[in-house]
Amino acid sequence: MNVMTSPVAAPVLKDKGLEIILSDGESHYFNFHWLRDNCPSSFSAATRERSFDIFHLDAAPRAKTAEVAGDALELTWEAEDHVTRFPIAWLEAYKVPQRRPDPADLPRKAWYGDHYPDVPRFSQPELLADEALRAKWIEAMLVEGFTILTDMPDSNAGLTETAEMIGQVRPTFFGDYFDVKTHINPTNTAYTASALELHTDTPAEEHAPGVQFLHCRANTVDGGNSLYADGVAVANDFRTRDPEGFKLLSEVPVPFFCEHDHYDMRSRQTIIELDQHGEVSGLTISQHMLDLSDLDQHMLDSWYPAFCRFGKMLQEEKYMMTFLMKAGECMVFDNHRIVHGRAAYTAESGDRYLRGCYTDRAEMRSTYRALVSEGRFKA
Numbered sequence: 286m287n288v289m290t291s292p293v294a295a296p297v298l299k300d301k302g303l304e305i306i307l308s309d310g311e312s313h314y315f316n317f318h319w320l321r322d323n324c325p326s327s328f329s330a331a332t333r334e335r336s337f338d339i340f341h342l343d344a345a346p347r348a349k350t351a352e353v354a355g356d357a358l359e360l361t362w363e364a365e366d367h368v369t370r371f372p373i374a375w376l377e378a379y380k381v382p383q384r385r386p387d388p389a390d391l392p393r394k395a396w397y398g399d400h401y402p403d404v405p406r407f408s409q410p411e412l413l414a415d416e417a418l419r420a421k422w423i424e425a426m427l428v429e430g431f432t433i434l435t436d437m438p439d440s441n442a443g444l445t446e447t448a449e450m451i452g453q454v455r456p457t458f459f460g461d462y463f464d465v466k467t468h469i470n471p472t473n474t475a476y477t478a479s480a481l482e483l484h485t486d487t488p489a490e491e492h493a494p495g496v497q498f499l500h501c502r503a504n505t506v507d508g509g510n511s512l513y514a515d516g517v518a519v520a521n522d523f524r525t526r527d528p529e530g531f532k533l534l535s536e537v538p539v540p541f542f543c544e545h546d547h548y549d550m551r552s553r554q555t556i557i558e559l560d561q562h563g564e565v566s567g568l569t570i571s572q573h574m575l576d577l578s579d580l581d582q583h584m585l586d587s588w589y590p591a592f593c594r595f596g597k598m599l600q601e602e603k604y605m606m607t608f609l610m611k612a613g614e615c616m617v618f619d620n621h622r623i624v625h626g627r628a629a630y631t632a633e634s635g636d637r638y639l640r641g642c643y644t645d646r647a648e649m650r651s652t653y654r655a656l657v658s659e660g661r662f663k664a
């Protein structure tokens with residue numbers, strides 16, 4: 286029998302879209318609005334934005350003709366004198382609904398209390414001088430959420446130039462920078478020398494700052510060990526140990542507050558944050574800023590014990606990384622993932638000065654993508 290090789294089947298025009306057979310031999314449907322709006326000519330190479338305005342079409346776009354010419358789908362349009370040439374490869378990439386591939390969407394690696402010797406460390410002057418090294422630093426931030434920078438300049442400008450390698454310094458409602466400072470001052474012993482429990486910063490903000498920088502300028506006091514734990518490691522284990530508790534803490538938003546004479550900040554957040562894949566991406570937790578709960582009192586019968594079980598778990602030695610920060614180091618960590626705290630110290634024993642600021646998580650991902658990928662419009 287003479288089997289004829291069939292030519293590429295012509296696309297079939299429907300009322301609101303067309304069907305085309307692609308490389309898997311299956312027929313795939315594409316909507317006319319989508320095809321017209323994303324016509325390669327709809328974008329400006331200069332602005333790298335869409336210059337075509339679909340709102341200005343008088344009627345819904347509908348293809349008049351459709352044929353495969355070489356490696357492109359060629360369309361003419363009913364109400365427009367316009368030809369669209371769509372690379373077939375582009376249709377192949379979008380035949381199944383899914384997000385555009387994202388180089389910043391990296392799997393997270395959980396870490397535990399013994400992690401300190403293995404924390405990724407980078408020299409700040411080397412980072413400033415080397416773009417490829419900067420990409421490695423941000424990659425470590427995306428994967429592990431905690432890094433240490435060394436050889437920091439002993440200046441305010443040093444912190445700013447460091448943060449700006451990731452993004453703009455992101456103000457909070459208490460300003461662009463914050464200082465954690467204790468001088469030898471026996472008349473003021475009550476001032477900030479006590480222990481600070483594990484928390485994420487400013488949970489009462491609708492969008493709490495994403496990346497925290499803590500630049501250690503001086504640390505000669507007795508005590509004052511830094512405490513850090515990976516919220517992803519703890520929450521992943523909690524998910525296995527206590528599935529019902531995990532469900533409550535990841536699904537039920539609870540109120541946080543921060544109030545004083547001139548501000549009254551409020552938000553609702555889930556304690557455990559999940560990403561687009563349903564994986565744990567972080568935490569929002571702070572006992573001293575958890576607002577008076579307005580949840581159903583019967584629900585609290587379950588929620589509070591789950592919250593307490595999780596809070597106790599956060600403090601288990603298995604997860605707690607403890608060390609003393611040294612002058613000239615800068616801790617950089619994901620404020621939505623890494624909980625941090627401080628052991629008590631003796632204020633009279635020396636100087637302890639940290640200067641901190643934040644940048645955004647989304648901006649960190651943006652910087653990373655720009656460093657490691659070509660993007661849609663780069664030649």
Ligand SMILES: [Fe+2]
Nearest residue numbers: 484485486625
């Ligand atoms: Fe803090």
